[in-house]
Amino acid sequence: MATRVFSGIQPTGAIHIGNYVGAVRNWVRLTREHECYFSIVDLHAITIPYEVKELPARIYEAALDLLAAGLDPERCVLFVQSYVPEHTELCWLFNTLASVGALERMTQFKDKSEQFRENVNVGLFDYPVLQAADILLYKADLVPVGEDQLQHLELSREIARRFNHHFGDTFPEPKPALTPAARVMALNEPTRKMSKSIPGSFISLADTDQEIRKKVNRAVTDVGPLEGEMSPGVKNLFTLLEAFGTPEQVAHFQAQYDAGSLRYSELKPAVGEAIAGELAPIRERRAALASEPGGVWEILDAGAERARVVARRTMEEARERMGLRRK
Ligand code: AQP
Numbered sequence: 177m178a179t180r181v182f183s184g185i186q187p188t189g190a191i192h193i194g195n196y197v198g199a200v201r202n203w204v205r206l207t208r209e210h211e212c213y214f215s216i217v218d219l220h221a222i223t224i225p226y227e228v229k230e231l232p233a234r235i236y237e238a239a240l241d242l243l244a245a246g247l248d249p250e251r252c253v254l255f256v257q258s259y260v261p262e263h264t265e266l267c268w269l270f271n272t273l274a275s276v277g278a279l280e281r282m283t284q285f286k287d288k289s290e291q292f293r294e295n296v297n298v299g300l301f302d303y304p305v306l307q308a309a310d311i312l313l314y315k316a317d318l319v320p321v322g323e324d325q326l327q328h329l330e331l332s333r334e335i336a337r338r339f340n341h342h343f344g345d346t347f348p349e350p351k352p353a354l355t356p357a358a359r360v361m362a363l364n365e366p367t368r369k370m371s372k373s374i375p376g377s378f379i380s381l382a383d384t385d386q387e388i389r390k391k392v393n394r395a396v397t398d399v400g401p402l403e404g405e406m407s408p409g410v411k412n413l414f415t416l417l418e419a420f421g422t423p424e425q426v427a428h429f430q431a432q433y434d435a436g437s438l439r440y441s442e443l444k445p446a447v448g449e450a451i452a453g454e455l456a457p458i459r460e461r462r463a464a465l466a467s468e469p470g471g472v473w474e475i476l477d478a479g480a481e482r483a484r485v486v487a488r489r490t491m492e493e494a495r496e497r498m499g500l501r502r503k
Contacts, residue, residue, distance in 0.1 A: 179210045182316035182350075184217035184257065184307075187234040188224070189372030190380035191241035193451060194360035197419040202320050202355050204246040212252035213314045213483060214242065216476075219257050219264065219306060223299040224292055224373075239472050241381045244462035255479035257310065262487035266309035267302070269494055273338045274305045274331065283327060308332035312347045313487050320353040343497040358415045363395040366408035382462060385452040392416075392448035397440055406433070413447050420450035 183203060185195060206212055216238045218231065235256055247254055257263055279285065282304055289296045299306075304327075311319055311332050319329055329352050336347040360370045362377030370378045379391050397409035406414070410433075417426050425446055432438045465471060495501050 179318045180314055180316045181206050181210045181212040181318045181320065181353075182215070182311045182314050183213075183320045184215040184220070184310055185238060185242070186221040186372075187216050187218055187231065187238040188221050188226070189234065190378070190382060191238055191245075192360075192370055192372060192378035192380050193416070193419075193455075194370035194378065195372070196245060196381060197357040197360060198322055198355050199320065200242060200245045200247070202353075202357075203242075203252075206318075206320060206353070207248065207251040210318065213316065213486075214247060214252055214254050215257045215310060215483075216242075216255070217257045217310065219299075220303060223297060223303055224288060225295055235476075236472055237382075239476055240462055240465055241458075243465055243472065243475065244458045245381060246458075249475045249479060253479050253482045254475065255483045256476050259476070259480035260313075260483045260487050262313055262484070262491045263306065263309050265491055266313050266494060267306045269498060270305050270308050270312075270335050270339070271302065273335050273342075274308075278331060278334070279304060282331075284324070304328040304331045305335070308335045311350050312336055313490050314483070315348055315486075315490060316350050317348045318353050319350045320355060322355055322359065326352055326354075339494075339497075346493060346497055357419055360415060360419070361408060361412040363391055363412070366396055366412045379451060379455075381455060381458055383455070384459070385456065388452045388455065389445070389448040392451065393444050395444065410438070410443075413443055416447050417443075417450060420454050421446065422450075425450070 183199065185191070185199065191200070203212065203214055216235055218235055221231070221234075239254065239256075242254060243249070279301055285301055285303065288300055292300075307328050308331060311329075312335070319332075321329055329350065333349045336349050339347055362368045362370045362374055363379070364376040365374070368374065368377070372378065379388055383391070392413075395409060395413065397413070398407060414426065414429070417429065429438060429443050429446070432442075492501075
């Protein structure tokens with residue numbers, strides 16, 4: 177039986193090259209072999225402060241980026257989370273199985289509560305339970321994730337186990353598919369990860385060649401003396417070259433580095449060139465898709481319809497198992 181895959185991305189800003197090498201490029205590969213569900217998780221995005229007026233455009237832009245980056249709606253189901261209300265219904269059922277203590281231990285909750293002290297809302301606390309519902313609604317067995325999401329995925333597995341134990345075998349325990357690429361760090365602060373919500377940290381999929389080159393040239397490389405260690409900024413340039421360049425280029429600059437003769441004036445343009453080369457066709461597809469009015473929303477509506485077929489079936493089963501339906 178084909179493996180079912182689920183993953184999501186938040187419409188919290190422009191999709192960047194970190195999201196691309198850390199997630200989206202891998203998603204495209206997975207669609208060649210598996211039944212895949214990819215969601216723009218807007219209900220997760222609203223757990224942190226956001227501009228109401230901007231959200232529809234962010235969702236649209238995220239879909240545009242994903243399609244341009246190679247997700248083919250014929251080969252996967254691409255949809256917006258809130259268009260499939262079963263996500264929140266299953267989340268409620270799962271809330272009765274998730275322990276407050278486990279949620280309190282979630283690193284992301286602790287980090288985000290620190291970051292948004294003025295708005296530590298219940299949605300933020302419940303985020304991993306909604307994530308469990310996202311995955312299990314489709315009975316996904318494989319979830320491509322970054323290392324930072326492993327704790328959440330473990331909770332999804334725990335919820336699946338508890339549900340099956342109390343109400344009968346219903347959900348598979350989803351396994352992580354760890355993304356092979358290294359984490360891309362922020363260009364302006366290479367000790368933090370590149371993030372949509374950190375201005376100056378990222379190169380977006382929609383950036384022009386000129387913007388890409390300029391951003392790479394300005395990337396921070398020196399962060400003070402580090403004895404015998406590659407500085408995080410230089411390491412990040414190597415990460416990018418590994419992700420976008422050729423193995424020969426990586427070997428060439430590594431040899432320069434080892435010999436103590438690394439020249440940023442050569443490395444940075446090579447990195448910029450490699451990124452620009454891979455993003456150019458994506459940007460072209462993006463422009464073509466954007467010129468078809470209604471095209472992207474139609475794809476998302478059709479995706480939500482397809483997702484709902486599976487989601488409704490799972491919900492009926494879950495309600496029945498939990499005694500929420502008359503015999
Ligand atoms: N810097 C990164 N390097 C590699 N992979 C990354 N991902 C995110 N940043 C990097 C991977 O992208 C997928 C989607 O991420 P998300 O939208 O769910 O949220 P995130 O991880 O919080 O991404 P951002 O860009 O940092 O967004 P904000 O600023 O809103 O928090 C995930 O698989 C993630 O691992």
